[in-house]
Amino acid sequence: MIDTTGDADMTEMLRQLHEIHTSGDLLTEIRSRAPELGGNNGGWPGLTFYRFTHPVAPKWAEVKSLSLCIIAQGRKCVTVDGQKYFYDPFNYLVLSSSQHFQAEILEATPAKPFLSFVLQIDPTLVRRVSSDILDRRTTTFGRPVESKPERAFVTALDCNLMGAAMRFLRATHTGADRRVLAPVYLQEMVYRVLQAEQYARLLEIAATQAASNPVSEVISYVRKNMSEPLTVSDMAEQVSLSPSAFSHLFRDVTGKSPYQFVKETRLNRARELLIENKLSVTQISRAVGYSSASHFINEFRDRFGATPRAYCDLQSLSHELRIQKG
Numbered sequence: 001m002i003d004t005t006g007d008a009d010m011t012e013m014l015r016q017l018h019e020i021h022t023s024g025d026l027l028t029e030i031r032s033r034a035p036e037l038g039g040n041n042g043g044w045p046g047l048t049f050y051r052f053t054h055p056v057a058p059k060w061a062e063v064k065s066l067s068l069c070i071i072a073q074g075r076k077c078v079t080v081d082g083q084k085y086f087y088d089p090f091n092y093l094v095l096s097s098s099q100h101f102q103a104e105i106l107e108a109t110p111a112k113p114f115l116s117f118v119l120q121i122d123p124t125l126v127r128r129v130s131s132d133i134l135d136r137r138t139t140t141f142g143r144p145v146e147s148k149p150e151r152a153f154v155t156a157l158d159c160n161l162m163g164a165a166m167r168f169l170r171a172t173h174t175g176a177d178r179r180v181l182a183p184v185y186l187q188e189m190v191y192r193v194l195q196a197e198q199y200a201r202l203l204e205i206a207a208t209q210a211a212s213n214p215v216s217e218v219i220s221y222v223r224k225n226m227s228e229p230l231t232v233s234d235m236a237e238q239v240s241l242s243p244s245a246f247s248h249l250f251r252d253v254t255g256k257s258p259y260q261f262v263k264e265t266r267l268n269r270a271r272e273l274l275i276e277n278k279l280s281v282t283q284i285s286r287a288v289g290y291s292s293a294s295h296f297i298n299e300f301r302d303r304f305g306a307t308p309r310a311y312c313d314l315q316s317l318s319h320e321l322r323i324q325k326g
Contacts, residue, residue, distance in 0.1 A: 046120030
């Protein structure tokens with residue numbers, strides 16, 4: 001019989017070394033993105049980096065959207081409805097939206113400052129990724145749950161989520177990576193969280209938020225009517241708000257104007273259709289609501305750094321190379 005104990009030990013050691021290396025990279029990334037004490041703008045909607053050099057007494061704070069909180073160095077306690085949640089570099093926190101809470105920095109020194117980032121996530125992204133994991137026929141999104149949902153939870157930060165977070169943060173640096181890769185890595189982060197043991201609780205938070213959030217209702221409306229002309233007035237009418245009030249609410253929740261969201265949604269869907277490679281560029285432009293193919297091509301190039309046809313050819317070449325390597 002062959003003794004594989006040594007191989008197993010070596011595999012585990014390599015895994016631990018990989019995690020240490022990745023956590024060190026995360027610490028370096030956040031340190032460079034958080035030069036000032038307190039909150040630092042992350043350069044991405046809903047992304048904030050934090051640095052503290054001393055413990056901070058409990059202070060009241062508020063979140064407006066589903067939030068993922070990851071620490072690279074230090075320790076923190078968040079109190080929600082009297083329940084304390086402790087997290088550190090080995091555990092991450094998820095907070096539901098529209099709530100007040102108390103935050104306390106427990107461990108921080110000038111030599112080893114507290115370093116973390118908080119990323120607000122659209123609940124509709126959670127549901128969209130979930131629908132790809134579960135059978136659509138048995139998934140009940142948008143239905144109010146009978147029990148009171150948890151307002152927060154803490155779970156272990158594994159190397160998969162840490163790696164996805166690193167790729168996302170690095171992709172936000174440059175224009176092309178920001179447009180093409182960052183949304184993909186953001187989706188991977190949500191996927192990794194959904195794969196953790198907290199899966200049901202995250203779905204519950206997202207579903208409950210969607211049931212009472214007019215912005216989520218409008219987002220669903222936009223996706224169902226993407227091929228039609230969509231104005232701010234049309235969207236505001238769906239939730240019985242004035243165009244002005246709706247625009248302010250939409251920007252507060254998503255960090256984007258309604259126009260910007262519609263444009264990005266159309267272009268992201270166009271990219272999906274291009275990858276499927278079943279329609280012509282003209283057909284795709286019409287399917288996502290562009291009356292002018294040339295206008296569509298220009299806006300696609302501005303967002304993804306290549307024309308639709310060039311992007312499709314690049315995806316096809318990449319697929320062929322993967323097959324050859326396989």
